[in-house]
Amino acid sequence: MSTLLADFLVRKPEGYYCRYGDFFIDASNPVMHNVVSHAHGDHASSGHDYVYATHATSLFMAYRYKQNRKDSYQVKLFNSPFKIGAVEITFLPAGHILGSAQILMEYRGVRYLYTGDYKLQADDTCEPIEVQQADVLITESTFANPDISHPDPAEEIKKLDGHASNILLGTYVLGKAQRITDLINRYCPDRKVLVHSGILPYHRLYDQHGLKKLDYEPYNRREMKQGEQNKVYLVPPMTFNSYFRATKVLRAFASGWKRLQAQNDIELYISDHVDWNDILQYIKMVNPKEVWTLHGDGSILKRYFNEKLIVRDVLSA
Template identity: 70%
Template sequence: MSTILADFLVRTPEGYYCPYGDFYIDALQPVSQVVVSHAHGDHASPGHQQIFATAMTAAFMQHRYSSQPASSYQLKAFKEEFTLGGVAITFIPAGHILGSAQILMTYKGVKYLYTGDYKMQEDSTCEPLEIAQADVLITECTFADPSVEHPDPVAEIKKLQGRNSNIMLGTYALGKAQRLTALLNQHCPELRVLVHHGIMPFHKIYDSQLSEKMTYERYNRREMKQGEANKVYLVPPMTFNSYIRAKNVLRAFASGWKRLQSQNDISLYISDHVDWKDILQYIADVQPREIWTLHGDGRILQAYFENKLSVRDILEK
């Protein structure tokens, strides 16, 4: 059995670094070579010399970071193997947002799987999560806590029905907003979806890729004030927070975090991350020899697998 290298991927001030391939993953400071799991701002940033990403991740990044030279993007398809410094790399769908990828790295016979952010729940707006077995699972731990169980998203979105009031729905602009629009279209077709101007460009990029187009309208103040109270207005977090005293609307924010529900009129627990049960199921599917944790607190996971499986935080350089 090949030896796992404890320092194969380490945390540095720039980002997660692989010294054996001389590249970074999801670096947030400019580096020469970065492999990007997905286009959310806590994983994708500008200023790098070469960016290896899926086509959709690059499309979202090009919209957000227009000054980044187009020639710096090295587009790779899912399942297309490429090599950096002797490390073979493959993108595997992560099910988080459109274009999101797990990063499978193989070096000297050992497979290291960096999940990025991922989810197992069904989502018609992005590629579904796929399983890849690996020796080392490098997993996010956003909700790695037995007290967290994400409810059925269909049951959650149906909470918005029959409210006799327009709803202001806070959502992240990329990924979550498009998933919510699709859920509303599919399960609450009587509700009209109005979209904030900051979210519209991502809706348009999604629609260029989806086989079933979403139904939505650009926000119009007059529409919110007139006619039937059957509208859901999708707004990004900063706008949602600035409208804390908004009148004649019900407030909701789509998130897995309990702290983001307490001040709202409607709780809406819709998350794009794995919960405790899902992360345990995924570990069983991947069958790793070791687990390295990041993006959250891995101590509960470590305690759960004590004396059964090696679980530790990713090392710092």
């Protein structure tokens, strides 16, 4: 019988480390071998000798970290196993953003599945999540709380049509902004999407390498002020916060966090993470012997399963 290794993946200052293959996952500081789940800044960083990532993730990283050597990227296809040391690794779609991957690791007959950030909700702008069973599920726990339930994104985005005004909409530049654009295109077709210069390069990368074309225009001050009051201006978080004196617009921020909805004119609960019920559903689908948690508080999940399933944080080295 294969032995499940409690220290297969551990938390170190540089990131999550697998000593059995001598590689890191989503390292925040420079390392020799870094396997990257997706291109958000809290998972992807610069300065590594070798970066293992999907094609889209490598493109986003190459744009953001221009100082990286081009030959550092080891681009891997979904569902195409490769080895680092003695560990076989396979990227599986995570459904979070374009190119986002779960990292399935197999060692001595045991399967360890690191989710990265993931979601079960439909999203036409990225690859849908793929489920495979594993002995250990290593899951993010950003919203691992039964009080949190993400509503239907289509119904949320339709809130924008209930107001005869231009809208200033705060959104994260990669993944969320493109999903929001697609949702507006589909469910609020009379709304015109204007995109801040900080978001525009990622929209263009999605257009060139993504799954569908988005309908939007670069932000133009005159366009925003003239004509119909049907514009939705997508801006990064810092820009959104700096526009607190903006007039003749309604404010909204697309997020699953309640605190980011405070003092806005429109609440817009759209998240690219799993909520409590999604996590429970995913555990059932993966059917692991153990669940290891990271990127959040897994204590409620541990209490929920009690003695029925081992749930714990990833160990520190």
